[in-house]
Amino acid sequence: CGLEPNKIIKYKTILDEALASCVEKPRKCIIFQRRNVEVCDLVADLDIDWEDALYNADPHPCVPVESNHPLYILYTSGTTGQPKGVVRTTGGHLAALTWTMKTVYNMSDDDVWWTASDMGWVVGHSYMCYGPLCSGITSVMYEGKPDRTPHPGQYFRIIQEHKVNAMFTAPTALRVIK
Incomplete structure (x- = not known):
């Protein structure tokens, strides 16, 4: 299931309905259960x-x-409305992420970095996982939407609790915090 501020999204039901309409069926589906929720x-x-x-x-x-x-x-x-696949190569992408973590964000081994994003977005996996991992930097991973789940104060709690000294997030997320 997915967690939203005011509801639970039943992804498994959505998945089962989508698979029922597919001609080509997967051999297996790996399901992550949120046992503390549903x-x-x-x-x-x-x-x-x-x-x-x-x-x-x-x-x-x-x-x-x-x-x-x-x-x-x-x-x-892009501008055509038709899906186009952009391939990111392993070496090029990891080299660029390592460079940006050290050079653009000025991170060092003793820093704690937090990318407040979704792992499914390119920024999420790039700067939550790959960039810090390749650079030897501690990365905080938060599942959910820290701007609303359970309340906007999550940003401050996470920063304080994990001693975050640098973060990456979207301006729209910061607008929610009041």
Whole structure:
């Protein structure tokens, strides 16, 4: 489920409805249960509980890739309204993120960085995960919307509790805090 300020979004129901209309069906779906909020029913032979998969998984070594190996594909409509895939290469993207963390944001190993964004957005995974990880910088990851969940004071609590000394967020998020 998804957490919004005033409601719970039942993503599993939305997923099941979408899959019912698909011609091509996935072999498996990995489902992350928010056990402290709501546990959804899993579809037999399709759904895999994330915690069960994690607990029962065998360890695997990291897989080295070439620097020009695709890290991810970002789909953007641009000015045409038609989706176009933009490929970010592993080496180029990680080099750029490492450079910006150290040079643009002036971060060092003893700093605590917080990107108040969603992990699903390009800024989120780039500056919550990849940039700090490659730079050896501590990164705070917050699930939810700190500007409203459960209240706007979350920004201040997170900064104080984790001793954040640099952050990245959208101006629109800061406008909510009063």
